[in-house]
Amino acid sequence: MHPVPRPWRAPWLAGLARRALAFAVALGALTPLCAFAAEVGDTVSLPSVTLLDGRTLPAGYFRGKTVIVEYWASWCPFCAQQNPHLQKLYETTRGKPLEIVAISIDKTPKEASDYLRDRHYTFPAGMDTADWQRTLGKRKALPELYVIGRNGRILRKEVGEMFPEDVAALAEYAGK
Structure with a gap:
């Protein structure tokens, strides 16, 4: 052979x-x-956000602060259940070392602005951007909530609607 x-x-x-x-x-x-998604334990640096009221919070604004980021949409029924509790948390933690920012995935800022105005929500809210997607990833469900510590480490992540008492308990992260 x-x-x-x-x-x-x-x-x-x-x-x-x-x-x-x-x-x-x-x-x-x-x-x-x-579908990249940031997870508990990851360290992130939040990008700037242009709020629906026209103000801009620069990226450095969040450094050294504990931040709660909630992703939501005006058409999401679970967000409609959770957002009143987020508003209450925002009101009860004003002046404390805890920032709240809600990021809408609506198609237009008008949809998100109208939703907030009609429900008298005053928590800071902006639109999802490519920078935010690079930082925390794409959404897998709504609402989606992150607690980010002063050092930029993700302390908690909740996917789906939270119970009212669980949203209220997020106040314990002030200063962490």
Whole structure:
């Protein structure tokens, strides 16, 4: 028996290697599109946010502060149940070392602004942006809430509606 000549094997192996490499490159290219989501223990640096009232909170505004970030939408029934409790938390923690910012995923700022105005919500709210998505990832459900400590570490993450007493208990994070 004669061994199979190398030139015959090489193209097949080379073709397989090229396909494997192309697959690996394609997979790597898709990684940023995959559903990244920040988790408890991760450290983040929050980006600036333009609030629906026109004010801008620069990225540095959040440094050294405990921040509660809630993602919501005007069409979300679970957000409609949770947001009154977030408003109450906002009112009871004013002046304490705790910041609240709500990030809407509505299609337009008008939808979000109208929702807040009609319900008399005064907590700071802005729109989701590419910077916020790079920082905390894409939403898996609504509402989605993060508690971020003064050092930028995510202390808590809640996906889905919280009970009123659980929202109220978030006041304990003031200063953490």
